[in-house]
Amino acid sequence: MSRYARQTAVLGANAQPRLADARVLVIGAGGLAAPGLPYLVGAGVGHIRLVDADVVSLSNLHRQTLFRETDLGQPKTEVAGRRLADLNSDVRIEAVSTRMDPSNIAAFCEDVDLVLDCADSFAVSYIASDHCLQTGQPLISASVVGSDGYVGGFCGGKPGLRAVFPDLPDRLGSCDSDGVLGPSVGVIGSLQADMALAVLVGDRAPLGQLVTYDARSLRFGGFRFDSAPDPAPNPAFIAPCDIAAEDFLVDLRGSDEGGPPLPDAIRSTAAAFGAGGPAPTHHMRVVLACRSGLRAWQAAERLSQHWQGDIKLLALGD
Missing domain, CATH: 3.40.50.720 (NAD(P)-binding Rossmann-like Domain)
Incomplete structure (x- = not known):
């Protein structure tokens, strides 16, 4: 002792x-x-x-x-x-x-x-x-x-x-x-x-x-914050292995950024996800990917203002 x-x-x-x-x-x-x-x-x-x-x-x-x-x-x-x-x-x-x-x-x-x-x-x-x-x-x-x-x-x-x-x-x-x-x-x-x-x-x-x-x-x-309301995890993070072939997959990284490749993703920016921006069909799940998850979060907030489908985030790291 x-x-x-x-x-x-x-x-x-x-x-x-x-x-x-x-x-x-x-x-x-x-x-x-x-x-x-x-x-x-x-x-x-x-x-x-x-x-x-x-x-x-x-x-x-x-x-x-x-x-x-x-x-x-x-x-x-x-x-x-x-x-x-x-x-x-x-x-x-x-x-x-x-x-x-x-x-x-x-x-x-x-x-x-x-x-x-x-x-x-x-x-x-x-x-x-x-x-x-x-x-x-x-x-x-x-x-x-x-x-x-x-x-x-x-x-x-x-x-x-x-x-x-x-x-x-x-x-x-x-x-x-x-x-x-x-x-x-x-x-x-x-x-x-x-x-x-x-x-x-x-x-x-x-x-x-x-x-x-x-x-x-x-x-x-x-x-x-013992009694603070606890929001549902939406949008939630997923792992790269959870990406499905039918997902509307968007890579928000710049072309010069490293990290795991997403060859089947479309390239865009968080700012583009306003009215008239990239839009999936109603049956699709949206997966927004970037290095840290911040740009994916921002794009999800913009998209959710005019599209009410399922949105997931992907933080790919370096």
């Missing part, structure tokens, strides 16, 4: 067996996971399934403190798994180097007690929230852009992400376009781990709560 004595003094004598039996899915092995994972492993969470398809790059190192220069080009989950194994041999780290999407999230969430969304991708966050809302699994989701961030406890008997963020802004900030401060990511990632540990030992207070942080003013804020 010497390893966990100071932790048990705070959480109580019954907390450690619960943590040892706990199974957590962590989506993303980047900046948010960098502080959160060592704290969960150090706390003795018994089984951690870590999912990320990315490799370590030089631009990660100012905030993704699990990695070193010697790790460049290696899969993040494998590097993180090795480093975390050295921290606590009581914990099993299941490293999965693949991309999470609607086709595999059910398998990844199977038999876990809590989902930690560290992907910092709005598409992944919605996918995880829609699934956890159905299964009743708690979801601790966070995001940081620039020096500002938030962390919230969703699902698990409380509303999902769509209750707090039912609509997207015209433009979403990103680490690539807006930059990000490493310490701000560290603050939010640590809060994620704090909320996750509380839920795992039986404290449900973090669920239904959003905490915000502004590093410039060094201020925290937040609110509770």
Whole structure:
């Protein structure tokens, strides 16, 4: 008990067996996971399934403190798994180097007690929230852009992400376009781990709560959303393998953008989906695809104003 004595003094004598039996899915092995994972492993969470398809790059190192220069080009989950194994041999780290999407999230969430969304991708966050809302699994989701961030406890008997963020802004900030401060990511990632540990030992207070942080003013804020209305997942995200031959498939990416090819898709822009724009026949399902999902979301909003059929979104990634 010497390893966990100071932790048990705070959480109580019954907390450690619960943590040892706990199974957590962590989506993303980047900046948010960098502080959160060592704290969960150090706390003795018994089984951690870590999912990320990315490799370590030089631009990660100012905030993704699990990695070193010697790790460049290696899969993040494998590097993180090795480093975390050295921290606590009581914990099993299941490293999965693949991309999470609607086709595999059910398998990844199977038999876990809590989902930690560290992907910092709005598409992944919605996918995880829609699934956890159905299964009743708690979801601790966070995001940081620039020096500002938030962390919230969703699902698990409380509303999902769509209750707090039912609509997207015209433009979403990103680490690539807006930059990000490493310490701000560290603050939010640590809060994620704090909320996750509380839920795992039986404290449900973090669920239904959003905490915000502004590093410039060094201020925290937040609110509770326990009874907020939970919109239906419409439009929902699908995976590339879910595309059907009869779908009205639209690729909103520029011709110079990378990512998985969609050879059977028509090319268009989100702005084109107004009156007189691309229009499917009534029996078709529309699938709108782009890199992050933002342009697909915007096109869906424009299309739904004059067409009431089924619309799905596809975030293809890089």
